[in-house]
Amino acid sequence: MLERLPHLLGIESLSREQIEFFLDQAKPFQEFQLYPLKKLATLRGKTVALAFFEPSTRTRISFTTAASRLGADTMALQAEASSLKKGESLMDTVRTLEAMKPDAIVMRHSSSGAPHFVAERLEIPVLNAGDGTHEHPTQALLDALTIRDRAGRLESLNVTILGDILHSRVARSNIHLLGKFGARITLCGPSMWVPREVEGLAPQVRRTFSVDRALEGADVVMTLRVQTERIHEPALAPDEYIAGYQLTPERLRRAKPDALVMHPGPMIRGLEIDPAVADGPQSCVLEQVTNGLAVRMALLYHLVGGPPADAPHPAKD
Amino acid sequence: MPLLVRNGRVLDPAGKTDALLDVLIEGDRILRVGADLRVNSAEVFDASGLIVAPGFVDLHCHLREPGQELSETIETGTRAAARGGFTAVCCMPNTQPVNDNASVTRSIIERAAASASVRVWPVGAASIGSKGGALAEISAMKAAGAVAVSDDGKPIATARLMRQVMEYCDSLGLPVIDHCEELSLSAGGVMREGPQSVRLGLEGIPAQSESVCVARDVETALLTGARLHIAHLSTLRSLEYVRWAKQRGLRVTCEVTPHHFTLTDQDVGYDTNYKMNPPLASRDDRHALIQGLADASVDAIATDHAPHHPASKDVEFDRAPFGITGFETALSLGLSELVHTGKIPLMRLVELFTAGPARVLGIERKIAAGQPADLTVFSTTHEWTFRAAQSASKSRNTPFDGRSFRGAPMATIVRGRIVFRR
DSSP, X not given: OOOOOSOXXXXXXXXXXXXXXXXXXXXXXXXXXXXXXXXXXXXXXXXXXXXXXXXXXXXXXXXXXXXHHTTXXXXXXXXXXXXXXXXXXXXXXXXXXXXXXXXXXXXXXXXTTHHHHHHTTOSSOEEEEEETTTBOHHHHHHHHHHHHHHXXXXXXXXXXXXXXXXXXXXXXXXXXXXXXXXXXXXXXSOGGGSOXXXXXXXXXXXXXXXXXXXHTXXXXXXXXXXXXXXXXXXXXXXXXXXXXXOBOHHHHTTSOTTOEEEOOXXXXXTTTBOHHHHTSTTBOHHHHHHHHHHHHHHHHIIIIIOOOTTOOOXXXX | OOEEEEEEEEEETTTTEEEEEEEEEETTEEEEEETTOOOSSOEEEEOTTSEEEEOEEEEEEOOOTTTOTTTOOHHHHHHHHHHTTEEEEEEOSOSSSOSOSHHHHHHHHHHHHHHOSSEEEEEEOSBGGGSSSSBOOHHHHHHHTOOEEOOTTSOOSXXXXXXXXXXXXXXXXXXXXXXXXXXHHHTTXXXXXXXXXXXXXXXXXXXXXXXXXXXXXXXXXXXXXXXXXXXXXXXXXXXXXXXHHHHTTOOEEEEEOHHHHHOOGGGOSSOGGGOOSSOOOOHHHHHHHHHHHHHTSSOEEOOOBOOOOHHHHSSOGGGSOSOBOOGGGHHHHHIIIIITTTSSOHHHHHHHHTHHHHHHXXXXXXXXXXXXXXXXXXXXXXXXXXXXXXXXXXOOOOTTTTOEEEEEEEEEEETTEEEEEO
């Protein structure tokens, strides 16, 4: 049994045991997604506030659905409609939300560390749904669940991550998580997006700028979404990226035959990934989405409902 | 009534004095310095067990007046300076309006005369509005009391402008102070680029954004032969350019802040009290700065006291303004980090707060008959804990809240008056 976490802010500070606990907790919720009636009463009467200060579709819908299937109500703050646009500070906005007495806040923000800032100042649990270029812990957990299901294990895998590593919160959380399970992680992308410092994020991380070398012997291949527009840097032409780093069927042959292909979405077909790979048998993209629900239900259950030590799992009632 | 500062250990780097002496002050001047002075009637300050140093000078601070009085005023800022042992502070021109003409300079000096605890020496802008275009009214500002010129907050925009400002200021006898930053390299950055910025997912500022600009300025000093002072120098490479310039005999000087010789980028999390510009540097940089403070490559310790009111700092890290307060912790950090650790002698620390910054400004700072009666009396052993909430500054943005120190300012004497006493 695991002591209840006050917040979920990132993967870096979690132990391997904590991660395994959440993956185990998510297991019954995976089966639950196949039930004809997808509604539990576990969090009935609880309210989850969704504070998305940055546009998001899939993560927001996933959290909303997860809360709703646990029986919780949600209150949503839309970035576009929010008072932030009118100059209100982050703290005033979240304090206003808190005054409506939610039991947890799920938060996405474009500033790295914003959920940590809020968590220090609020009494209720904060779930990080992605902060700037820092972490996206629920994405890494749902990826881990997907890998564990498909590959049968999380330990000692060869994992290749392709794309803009420097600006990717998905990459950071995955590097932290898989690193704790002894993964050998290869990071690959245009060199300015894969600085030397990324090798310090976990024990066995190396970088390469050759996609062929990066894919050699991989058990798992993660492609990241490519933002061709950068605010403070010269952009890279899409054709240049495609030529060097697109995940194509030919390139994928260098990986192990049963290597998993993953993408956190939203995916731009024909840019970072060839449609044949995205839709191919090795792709786990849709499983990742479904597993996202299971992982987020498990986390909300843990942080909001709180499992008593020997209570039966709600999805097994 | 005269003031007798009795039986202190007088440490005066300019006069190379280190002895137990009395200092007799009459009016705003030092009347006599000697052992066991006999005086008929005088107010006596017993400095037994304490150090008596020339009045500390801070080359770099922001008093925020006019224009940003929510964060600081000349009154509150100089009260904090007095508590830190400073007797004179140079305030940077990035006020609102910018101090780019004599009427703003005069108004600062008038406000200081009415409300300041310590001497206020304004630094005038180099260009109008510090915008990097036409030269500001430098000679008029000098006549009004400006002691140096800088576009601080920003670098002097181009090498061509730098050349003109340096040449013009040299003819006026004013030093040019530059905030060195290549803006195209630092754009978007909020902390030093390195393993920690990558781990935190914060946009990095490469060390070279400073040294590229220092190199430009040193080359321009070579071109003009004029006086150049590098503000808040923070990296090893910048220091190497300054060393090179000094070896070539160029009139180039630099200052280092207490936070840069105390902290590194490894201390940065998401607490905005660790966000300043230049950002906290790497361990190697910090080590190099301490080396430079010891071997005289660095001329002065300057605080870069940069108050920001709590509402502006209590935000997401990347949205917070750069800067921290620094007056009240500067000496204690110097004692704790540099002297008690054996890295520099006490006399050298005093020099970095007195004769060093004075030389940068082309003036003297020493304890001798006839000199202005500005003295800093401090203890090297007094134990205390700094509480930001009790600071004299209007702002609370410091990473040193709650830090315990051995050594503290005990009294600050400006123009013969005790303006602070612990």
